[in-house]
Amino acid sequence: MKKKKLIIGFSIYFGVLILIYLGMTLYFQDRFLPGSVINNVDYSSKTVAEVESDIANEMQDYSLTLIERGNVKEVITGSEINFSYSSDGSVEQIKDEQRPFLWLPAYVMPHTYEMQPNGIFDETLLREKMNSLSCMQDEQMVQPKDAHIANNGNGLEIVEAEPGTVIDKEKFEQALFDAIRTGQKELNLEESGCYIDPGFTADMEDLTKKRDALKKYENVSVQYTIDNEPLLLDTNTIVQWLDIDENYQVTVNREKVREYMRELGKKYDTWQTVGDFVTSYGETIQVPRVGYGWSLDEETETEELIKIIEEGQPVERIPAYIKEANGTREDDIGDTYVEISYNEQHMWFYKDGELLVSTGIVSGNPNKGMASPTGVFEIQGKERDATLVGEDYRTPVAYWMPFDGAVGIHDATWQPAFGGDLYLTVGSHGCINTPIDLAGIIFENIEVGTAVVCY
Numbered sequence: 540m541k542k543k544k545l546i547i548g549f550s551i552y553f554g555v556l557i558l559i560y561l562g563m564t565l566y567f568q569d570r571f572l573p574g575s576v577i578n579n580v581d582y583s584s585k586t587v588a589e590v591e592s593d594i595a596n597e598m599q600d601y602s603l604t605l606i607e608r609g610n611v612k613e614v615i616t617g618s619e620i621n622f623s624y625s626s627d628g629s630v631e632q633i634k635d636e637q638r639p640f641l642w643l644p645a646y647v648m649p650h651t652y653e654m655q656p657n658g659i660f661d662e663t664l665l666r667e668k669m670n671s672l673s674c675m676q677d678e679q680m681v682q683p684k685d686a687h688i689a690n691n692g693n694g695l696e697i698v699e700a701e702p703g704t705v706i707d708k709e710k711f712e713q714a715l716f717d718a719i720r721t722g723q724k725e726l727n728l729e730e731s732g733c734y735i736d737p738g739f740t741a742d743m744e745d746l747t748k749k750r751d752a753l754k755k756y757e758n759v760s761v762q763y764t765i766d767n768e769p770l771l772l773d774t775n776t777i778v779q780w781l782d783i784d785e786n787y788q789v790t791v792n793r794e795k796v797r798e799y800m801r802e803l804g805k806k807y808d809t810w811q812t813v814g815d816f817v818t819s820y821g822e823t824i825q826v827p828r829v830g831y832g833w834s835l836d837e838e839t840e841t842e843e844l845i846k847i848i849e850e851g852q853p854v855e856r857i858p859a860y861i862k863e864a865n866g867t868r869e870d871d872i873g874d875t876y877v878e879i880s881y882n883e884q885h886m887w888f889y890k891d892g893e894l895l896v897s898t899g900i901v902s903g904n905p906n907k908g909m910a911s912p913t914g915v916f917e918i919q920g921k922e923r924d925a926t927l928v929g930e931d932y933r934t935p936v937a938y939w940m941p942f943d944g945a946v947g948i949h950d951a952t953w954q955p956a957f958g959g960d961l962y963l964t965v966g967s968h969g970c971i972n973t974p975i976d977l978a979g980i981i982f983e984n985i986e987v988g989t990a991v992v993c994y
Contacts, residue, residue, distance in 0.1 A: 560643070567639040574649025577633065578656075587631050594656050595624040601658065603719055606727045607674050608704050608734065615719070619668050620660040622719065627657035655721035662716075669715055674728070680705045683737040700737040707735050752787040753778060755851045761844065762855045765807055766868045772799075777848055791845050800837040800844070803858075809871045810834035810862050816915075816992055819878055819887050819897075824994060829914030830943060831990050832871050834862040865990060872915065876990040877948070877981070879971060881911060884958045886948075886971060888981050895984055898977045899958025901951065904966025911969050916942040916991045921982060925949075929968055937975055938982040942991040950975035 571590070573583045582590050601617035617623075633652050673679055683703030706728075714731040728734060761772040780795040810832030813825050836859040847854050866873030874892040879885075881902050888896035903911035918940055925939035927949070941947030951972030954965065973981070 560640075563642050564640045567637075567642045569634075571634060572637050572639070572642050572645040572650065574645050575633075575637070576649060576651045577630070577654060578652075587634050590630050591624070591626050594630070598622070598624040598656060598658065598722060601722065603715075603723060604725045605672070605674070606725060606729075608702065608729055611674070613672055613674065615665075615668055615715075617658075617660075620664045620719070622658055622660040624722075625657050625659040629654045629657070655723070658720055658722050660719055665716070665719065666712070669712060674704065674706055675708070675711075683735060685737045702734065702736055705735045707733055748787050749783050752783055752789050753781060756781060756789070756848065758853055759848055759851045760853045761847055762853070764855070764857050765803075772844075780848070791848050793841070793845065796844050796848075797837070797841045800835065800841050803840075804835045804837050807868055808832065808834050809864060809868055814871065814915075816872065816994075818880070818994075826992055826994055827914045828871070829912070830916040831864060832862060832915070833864050833868060834860060836861045863988075865988065872990045872992065875986075876992060877918075877942075877985070879911075879991065879993045881913070881962075881994065884960075884962055886973065888985070890984050896977050896980050898974055899956075900962075901954050901957055901966055901972040902962045903946075903969035904962060904964075906963055907966070909966065909968050911967075911971065911993060912943050912946060913993050916993065918942050918985055918987050918989045918991060919944075919947075920987060921985070923982070927970070932968075938978040940982060940985065946970055948973055948978065948981065948991075950978040 567584075570584050570586055571582045575582050575585075577590065580593070582593075585593075598617065601622050603615045605613045605615070607613065633654065637650070669675060681701075681703045682705055684701040710731070711728065711733040714726060714728075714733055718726040718731075756778065757774060759777055760774055763770040763772065776799075780792045780799075782790050782792050784790075809828050811828060811834075812832065813827045814832075815823050816826045817823050839859045843856070843859070847856070864871035864873070865875060875890050876888075878887040878889070879900065879902070884900055884902065886896070886898055886900045887894060903909040920941055922939040923937070925936055927934045927936060927939065927945075929945075936949040936951070939947060939949045946969045948971045951967070952975055954961070954972050957972065957974055
């Protein structure tokens with residue numbers, strides 16, 4: 540009887556245990572098992588809805604920290620982009636993978652899960668925020684530099700590539716959207732490939748051979764004097780113009796040297812440009828340098844520079860010019876020049892800044908298509924007792940000073956007067972008719988190459 544009671548007692552005990560186990564199994568049908576840790580948070584016995592509510596509350600304070608090169612950090616907050624949590628079924632999927640009847644072993648064998656919460660946000664606001672970031676401003680970006688060879692003052696050395704901080708905007712936008720969409724807290728721009736890297740990093744063996752090949756040129760430089768000012772063409776610039784073939788033979792890249800001379804011409808030439816001129820009336824006007832001004836002899840200088848580079852030594856040089864002016868590039872006309880105003884029918888001649896001649900003139904007749912030319916020219920020659928020959932005339936003059944081909948300054952004893960509107964009726968074929976005595980003064984004091992400003 541006693542044994543029977545014992546059996547019945549054990550049966551009831553185990554039956555109760557089974558009922559409890561089954562009850563707990565039913566309990567965990569819609570709840571996470573004990574020891575369920577999601578993203579470092581213990582969600583034991585929580586329902587899917589409770590977990591998602593907790594995640595949503597946590598993500599109300601969401602922010603993304605951008606880690607940039609140089610250990611610079613910027614932050615985008617969820618409120619700036621209308622960020623919120625959106626369930627994508629990840630929490631429920633974790634719950635579905637659990638077996639409720641294993642609730643007891645779960646107490647001693649906890650499960651850890653990682654998931655990326657799904658975020659939704661205003662894409663327009665995010666793009667606006669992205670474009671306002673400091674790292675996206677052009678003035679903040681440092682251009683990457685390839686590994687190269689340069690002279691640091693102690694001879695040619697290999698300079699490692701510099702990564703810079705230029706953002707690849709397309710890659711950055713993609714990485715940024717993905718990070719926020721999945722609720723990441725940090726985005727490392729370098730690790731995410733958001734920077735534009737140098738095109739060439741150091742292949743030390745190759746660069747060492749190239750450096751050795753360039754040793755001959757490590758001292759080459761040109762100290763130019765242009766407009767009485769020094770201009771140094773240094774080794775580091777010149778090295779960029781040297782081509783090295785597969786056998787490490789060095790040649791000068793002619794086109795790169797020519798391009799340098801073109802740029803010098805653009806910077807310093809005044810010939811065939813438009814520049815300021817202050818008239819005798821004190822007015823500043825714009826006058827084209829048609830036949831006058833500075834013009835670098837780019838072809839000659841290209842060949843000379845190539846020779847200098849090939850010799851590999853530092854030199855000083857004043858460039859050759861096709862055309863030279865009398866003044867500086869800021870004031871190429873100088874203080875000795877002829878000024879002619881067609882509207883006023885007047886001419887002035889200044890020598891060394893002093894007014895030597897001021898006279899009325901008769902210029903070309905525009906009514907007959909013979910208007911005198913405008914622009915800045917130069918005296919091309921001087922001739923005493925010349926004869927001017929045209930299609931329908933042969934005219935002797937005492938003083939002849941051409942400045943634009945067949946157009947020049949000369950005396951005109953046949954003119955009844957000078958100045959006023961005479962040029963509209965008895966105007967010349969284009970020349971500047973001048974009283975003979977004043978033409979003589981100009982002739983005796985002017986030199987070939989003097990500027991003639993016509994407006």
